[in-house]
Amino acid sequence: MPDDRELERAQQEEREYQDGGQEISSDRRKFLERVGWGGLVGFLALNSLAFLRFFYPRVLFEPASQFKVGFPADYPPGQVNSQYQREFGTWIIRLPDGSFFAMESKCTHLGCTPSWMESQKKFKCPCHGSGYYISGLNFEGPAPRPMDRFKISIAEDGQLQVDKTIKYPGVPGKESNEVYPQSLLRV
Numbered sequence: 001m002p003d004d005r006e007l008e009r010a011q012q013e014e015r016e017y018q019d020g021g022q023e024i025s026s027d028r029r030k031f032l033e034r035v036g037w038g039g040l041v042g043f044l045a046l047n048s049l050a051f052l053r054f055f056y057p058r059v060l061f062e063p064a065s066q067f068k069v070g071f072p073a074d075y076p077p078g079q080v081n082s083q084y085q086r087e088f089g090t091w092i093i094r095l096p097d098g099s100f101f102a103m104e105s106k107c108t109h110l111g112c113t114p115s116w117m118e119s120q121k122k123f124k125c126p127c128h129g130s131g132y133y134i135s136g137l138n139f140e141g142p143a144p145r146p147m148d149r150f151k152i153s154i155a156e157d158g159q160l161q162v163d164k165t166i167k168y169p170g171v172p173g174k175e176s177n178e179v180y181p182q183s184l185l186r187v
């Protein structure tokens with residue numbers, strides 16, 4: 001039979017064990033509370049940001065659809081000018097007879113950008129090999145029709161002006177100079 005001192009020691013150990021357990025569960029509760037509050041604050045912050053974003057204007061900066069490209073005298077006859085290709089997706093072309101037209105620098109197959117090959121006097125698409133004459137008429141590769149043109153005119157200040165809102169889409173097998181004489185500007 002355990003004597004009184006052993007019994008007392010056992011009861012003391014039992015009390016200490018319970019106190020320790022309460023301490024641990026109290027720490028754990030605090031930790032969970034912090035995690036809970038942290039999650040709630042994060043959630044509210046994200047929702048507030050999404051709410052504010054709703055009022056921020058979604059502005060899409062696109063190049064102008066009408067733009068000036070300099071004076072006619074800047075363009076020697078018989079040349080393709082690629083200066084406005086990157087920004088406006090347009091070539092300014094002056095035919096040997098002095099007339100101008102503006103052509104969209106976009107292959108009519110799948111939309112790649114062809115390059116003007118001065119030595120071969122043709123546009124060549126790097127994607128699948130379509131070829132076009134200087135007029136935009138396709139003659140090789142999978143392109144289904146000539147490249148499209150935009151309206152070109154003379155602005156009040158005497159500069160050439162391209163208007164991309166007026167488009168002359170290439171017609172399969174047809175020369176755009178004939179289908180769209182209005183796409184040619186004679187100065």
Ligand code: FES
Nearest residue numbers: 107109110125128
């Ligand atoms: S995109 Fe030009 S040939 Fe295919």
